Amino acid sequence: MSEAKAVERFDLSITTPAGPIAATVELPPGFVPVTQIVPLMRRLGEQAQALEKQRVVASGQTISCAKGCAACCRMLVPVSPPEAFALRAMVAGLSVERRQAYLRSVADALAQLDRAGLLARLRHLADTDRPMTDEEMEPINRAYFALKLPCPFLDHEQCSIYEDRPAACRELLVTSPADWCQDMVNKPVRALPVPLRIGTILGLLWSTLAGETPRLIPLPLALEWADRHEAENRSSWKAKDLLDKALDQIWRILSQKHSR
Numbered sequence: 001m002s003e004a005k006a007v008e009r010f011d012l013s014i015t016t017p018a019g020p021i022a023a024t025v026e027l028p029p030g031f032v033p034v035t036q037i038v039p040l041m042r043r044l045g046e047q048a049q050a051l052e053k054q055r056v057v058a059s060g061q062t063i064s065c066a067k068g069c070a071a072c073c074r075m076l077v078p079v080s081p082p083e084a085f086a087l088r089a090m091v092a093g094l095s096v097e098r099r100q101a102y103l104r105s106v107a108d109a110l111a112q113l114d115r116a117g118l119l120a121r122l123r124h125l126a127d128t129d130r131p132m133t134d135e136e137m138e139p140i141n142r143a144y145f146a147l148k149l150p151c152p153f154l155d156h157e158q159c160s161i162y163e164d165r166p167a168a169c170r171e172l173l174v175t176s177p178a179d180w181c182q183d184m185v186n187k188p189v190r191a192l193p194v195p196l197r198i199g200t201i202l203g204l205l206w207s208t209l210a211g212e213t214p215r216l217i218p219l220p221l222a223l224e225w226a227d228r229h230e231a232e233n234r235s236s237w238k239a240k241d242l243l244d245k246a247l248d249q250i251w252r253i254l255s256q257k258h259s260r
């Protein structure tokens, strides 16, 4: 009988602009898909964001975000390719009934975007090999928010995929009055700084793994994008190599922040 290889354990510690964060990671032997790294990365991002939140609260400010307020679930949420694959796998693992309900919600959202003349622009955004500038994104974000289109995963003003929601959904917290979020164009909200933007980091990780332009996919298009790129999602990497590459992206982003 061959002896099963044990998992390898690593203690991570990272100094973010909000303070130090740490995690113990257990890596399986052998090769894993890119989706394997997503939960760890989101955990690190949440730790860093919790430190930022503590700092803001300690300074006497109040976080306005609360359960039942879903104004930000009508914004254009960017999803990294590894998260798009993870979302697709999550939906594929649901009961037929729930899966069909989500697919109908997504189809409805895409139809509304199409009627508003936004769908082609968003598909271009998901597929382009040229990263969009902030100036190019601004009118798209505004047009999207003006539609007040609820996220396909929003149910009675609550996230129905809370544990699996994208990193971008975990990062937006505001100290401005909650009702400002209903009218962000005229009332720019005060958002907390994001110490580790995990969606960006996962997007950069995927670009190095796949050898392509970093991209972020609008959330309603994430499932169709993951469907079209399923062949790439069958690739796998040694777990330790994947972790090293992800940490490398974190350090690159942090070193850019520190050098500013």
Ligand code: SF4
Pocket (backbone or CB within 6 Å): 070, 072, 073, 074, 077, 151, 152, 153, 154, 155, 158, 159, 160, 161, 162, 165, 166, 169
């Ligand atoms: S995934 Fe959840 S938290 Fe994110 S926009 Fe959709 S409903 Fe809101």
